């Protein structure tokens with residue numbers, strides 16, 4: 001099945017209630033799993049739809065365990081959900097991952113809809129059909145490939161998003177726009193304005209449009225390579241170093257946000273590529289309050305990078321960033337100094 005292609009459906013609207021009629025059209029009994037952080041929005045959707053049963057869970061990494069997947073499955077069983085059921089999953093990336101994982105294994109797979117409520121989940125976690133839970137301190141070793149009926153993106157939930165979550169998602173939004181080029185500069189301007197407004201709902205229709213554009217770019221890339229054997233690697237821009245930085249920070253007891261690690265990773269990709277873009281990117285990331293200095297030495301990071309699942313025959317695939325829309329995939333040997341061969 002290498003490189004299998006797929007069709008990804010993304011729907012958009014202004015408010016959560018905009019998803020209601022699309023969900024109704026799916027037919028069959030509806031069940032709702034929501035992130036407690038967006039309980040009022042879950043309540044308004046429940047009031048509009050005929051929901052058989054609803055369950056709230058605490059968002060964040062704690063929900064991504066086999067134990068909580070079993071708890072969610074238990075909720076479905078207790079509520080009598082059969083194979084014709086649809087599970088609506090509303091929340092941040094963690095709840096989307098855990099809810100989608102459970103739906104994909106419950107009775108060998110039931111339909112599900114994702115309503116991402118963080119910026120990161122809207123541009124990344126809820127797009128692409130990867131579901132997962134964590135195990136033994138490792139991120140995402142247990143998971144499935146399973147696509148939702150559709151992902152519904154609207155600006156309403158972002159109104160309550162704390163600024164650190166805005167920043168984390170901002171790094172992924174910029175990463176995806178950088179892959180294709182257009183929209184990057186506008187996104188920096190609009191995100192800077194949103195962050196200055198300290199977590200209010202996106203004021204600019206245009207930012208919502210850029211979020212949707214990024215979701216479609218990810219969907220487009222994933223569609224060509226659903227099972228992650230080729231083109232999907234582009235999405236790893238900034239992640240080779242990013243994952244290593246995130247893991248090391250966690251190990252040292254000073255965890256950093258995924259988006260912060262990706263920001264540093266993207267800048268390293270631009271620096272290794274050489275050229276003037278690294279300077280601009282550094283200034284842009286700083287404007288958004290994202291870190292630009294790597295807190296670790298290359299000696300500390302390289303062992304983790306070598307262990308990375310993407311290392312093949314001693315070489316790793318690495319995405320160089322020359323500028324917006326100018327990326328290059330290279331195969332390099334991770335050694336000091338990390339160089340572009």
Ligand SMILES: NC(=O)c1ccc[n+]([C@@H]2O[C@H](COP(=O)([O-])OP(=O)(O)OC[C@H]3O[C@@H](n4cnc5c(N)ncnc54)[C@H](O)[C@@H]3O)[C@@H](O)[C@H]2O)c1
Pocket residue numbers: 035036037038058059060061064091092093094095097117118119120121124125126127128129130131132139140157158159160161162165168
């Ligand atoms: N499946 C994939 O392809 C994929 C891709 C990228 C990331 N992910 C996963 O996504 C997860 C990270 O997602 P995230 O950044 O959304 O973090 P998260 O889901 O941990 O959410 C962060 C916090 O924000 C809260 N929250 C959610 N919506 C909110 C809202 N509207 N207002 C206020 N608070 C809200 C959550 O309860 C949580 O406390 C990670 O587990 C990561 O592995 C998956």
